[in-house]
Amino acid sequence: MERIIGIDLGTTNSCVAIVEGGSPAVLANKGGYKTTPSVVAISENGKRLVGHIAKRQAVTNASNTVYAAKRLMGRRWDSAAVRTMVDTMPYEIIEGPNDDARVKLRDRVYSVPEIGSIILQEMRLIAEEYTGEKIEKAVVTVPAHFNDAQRQATKDAGRIAGLDVVRIINEPTAAALAYGFGKDMDRTIAVYDLGGGTFDISILEISNGVFEVLATAGDTFLGGEDFDGRIIMDYLVMEFAREHQIDLRQDGMALQRLRDAAEKAKIELSGVRETEIHLPFIISTGSNEALHLQKTLTREKLEALTIDLVDRTIKICAKTIEEAGQPVDDVLLVGGMTRMPLVQEKVREFFGKDPLKGVHPDEVVATGAAIQGAALLHDHQSVLLLDVTPMSLGIMIAGGLFSVLIGANTTVPCSKSHIFTTVRDNQTSVKIMVFQGEHKQAAKNDLLGEFILTGLRPASKGEVEIEVTFDINADGIVSVSAKNLETGQEQAITVTATSGLTEEEIRRMARENQDHMVDVRKGEELEQARQDVQRIIADVERVFPRVREVLAGSDFGTDALHKASTVLDRAAEAVEGEDVTELRTAGEALNRTLNMFKGVLQKVG
Amino acid sequence: MPIEGAQALGEWESFPHRLDRRDADTLGLPEDEAIIYDLVDGRHTIEQVCARSGLQQNEALGVLFSLLGQGLIAITGTAATADTPSPAALPANDGPARLEVLPFRGVSPPDVQFLKGYGPLGYVPGLPTREPGRDRYGRFPFDNRALLMRCGLTVAQKKEVIFLSQMLPRLDHFEFFDMDEPTDDRRELKKAFFIFTKKYHPDARRTLDMGPFEPYVAYIYRHAAEVSELLQSDDRFRATYARAVKARNRAYREGLESLREERESVQRQDRLREAKDRKAEIQKRLERNAKARRLVSRGPEMERLNKAERFHRDGMLHYEQGDLTTAANLLRLAVTYDPRNRVYEQAFERADRESKSELAGRYWERGETEQSVGRSEEAIAAYTRAVELAQDPAHAAHLARYMVDNKKDLRTAMAHAELAVARAPQNVDYLVLLAKIQESADLSTKARATLERAKVLDGSREDVKQALNALKKK
């Protein structure tokens, strides 16, 4: 059966869901958790670790543990976002060959989509385990404000993981979809999503099963980590420095432990009013003396430390609501941070109504993605998503200005045309430079692509007319064409934002990933065989002394015992080795020995 | 040179938004039966016809049975090798077209000015497409070939796609979204767009094979999205556009109304006149009945005389008005009911004579006309009627002479000449004429006698003498 799973590839946590028998289900990982930390690490022996295991070992392996990689998705090396990350992340971020950022872990360089692919892979395995089927297609969510490059990077991550990302949808839209699914309603809802790294607010209209995004905005650098950061920097580090004149930030390990502790405290304070932060041996001084960190954090203190962050989200909400131009009927809270009482309070205060209950803020996005996946598979149209362009699209015109053809928040699919003309006498060609962004100065926006329309009739300026048409299809693919209205001659390109990876690189990475998966599977098999053999060895060794007692007298017995020890030695050798066949043969031989031993013991009684 | 141009890269000026539109095409008829009927060609099998029809098989079979029942088609035998269905053509959807329907009818000038700033999207067609009492498609001519094209769409869906993509430049936005009335209610407009979306959004038709309709569906969806976007985002546009279409519709309805009123007022007058006439007639009948009742009470003799009197009065009335025929008829009835009344008799005779001579005069005129164009048969017939009616000797003589000149039956000509002589016995010319005819008819004796009579009347006439001498010599 063809399936399209839904994946919420979060900054902090990821989640996977499927629709089964018409109703969506969120799938738990091997550890029983429905969300998996978006953390990837390479262990000391070169093994890939993902999720909880990776997160748990972060303290001891900080420089080889990647988290919040989503913030690097589709970003240019020289962007402010990457700069900040380089300065604050414990892992090494280096410049990639295509003006992109890459991550260096234990001497191997990983592209950001590759890191994403490792997480997607994990999500896919969870779904495959659950369904017992091979999964090849997915709907993946991204923050509403992601630009084309970031979306493309997410798609590339899917390709590397061997997943066909049939559609990228916005996280808030997915959340609304999950909330509105199966309900017959006619409402305008606000989706307030405060996650680990990002904040998003979207206003959607739901009517007759059609979901339309009216407006969306957000802040890419505003999330739970910033709350944690306030606890660390403005409280723990400051207090510690005051007491001991030591800057804990200098020590990577300490910083990692602070990070974990701060988050733990923050989460606890959503339920209780006060919590202890206790980190023994946080740092050792030069004089070989270990220092401990012991602090009490109250909810009031936490709120005082972070209220400006919450206020920032509310300001963005106000602007967005104005843009939507429609009163909001319901407010939906999404993202782990919305569990914080202060956030709920401020949201309630601003919207003047209680947020919707009965929605799991961590799972709702993946659920929505799965619903959209199912809707794409069957045309039964119980739900239909009208998504919008995240940013304005246009071209550069005279004076380097940005002429917008398709504004932000335009429903896709759509197409828009505009007539342009030459600006110089005898101009015989024009260059169409396609940009995405909101800045008046074209160059300040992201360049998506360019092409040249030649063969214009030499004429005085303003005489030759050129029609430029932008077209975005339902999958968000942008194509741009320019037509000489005099000759009908046309030139067009499909604009694909580059994620920072070339086509070749993506293919290579996908292949490598596949090889890696084969290796992993082989490794798992080996491990399984090894464990089997070890178990039998233990069994044999357990009964050996008694068998020796019984058999020791006879020649036959000595011979048998000798043979048994040879088998045991061989098995022990195989356990050390890497050969699965060897292990299996050893296992079989051991089994025969064990049976023989059992027979002997039975006869004796 | 590209290089030269490349130096001027990005140096652009911005011009007002403009989009191309397409015009409608005129094509065939839409009925299911016509579709199938067109497919029956004596070569394709029933199965093939069904397959090509684009209808569900049982739907198509139903239509075939109906056509069979009507005797429009027949089953002719086993299948010959039929060619593969030919791909019919959809109307092109990229023709360059500007519409010539005058826009903005009835819309206030400031609104027109404002809407013009929106290019094609602000255009309000001069007339609504949907006429009162007709369905959405009105008289739109669908091309059967297009409806026949095989794909996952039903005939109804194909129709809508063709209609919308072809008529798009002539529809106002409310008609496009199939809304009953223009409205500036955002929610309602949005709802209409959502209904549209459920049918036409690419996600809603992902697994549907739309065949050649694909680009048309994409085109109308994009248009819908653009329109909806504008209507949703621009409050002033939405309000103005709705007002403009309402004004246009009002102007249209008022136009229709005044037309209808005109027609109705004419009808009303006709009816009024009819009613008046009927009333008058009933009045008359009642009077007559009342009179009859009165007469009956006076006995049959009185009744007879009264009738005679009434016929006389009516007859004289008509006589005075110059309707001689009716007058003569009525007076004849008066004479019949009261034969002893001399006044009646004389009146009748006068009317009868005059009516006959009047009629004869008309016949005579006709005869002259016919004669002047040389149609002798018709001339003779008319002359004969005139002579029979009025017995005028001059006419009878003329007729006789004309018949002789045209070599007609001598006997009849002779009868007419005899009549002329009888009516004017003193006329020598008539006698000479009669004698000539008699001579031609080999009645020499009679001719001699006739000439003798003439000689007696006027002995000085040379022609009579000569004729007599000639006869005697024979």
Ligand SMILES: Nc1ncnc2c1ncn2[C@@H]1O[C@H](COP(=O)(O)OP(=O)(O)O)[C@@H](O)[C@H]1O
């Ligand atoms: N109960 C809680 N109270 C406050 N914050 C929480 C709670 N649970 C999770 N969080 C915070 O929510 C963030 C993760 O939210 P999530 O929606 O999973 O993030 P993302 O969508 O970015 O992956 C983390 O910063 C985490 O500390």
Ligand SMILES: [Mg+2]
């Ligand atoms: Mg999230």
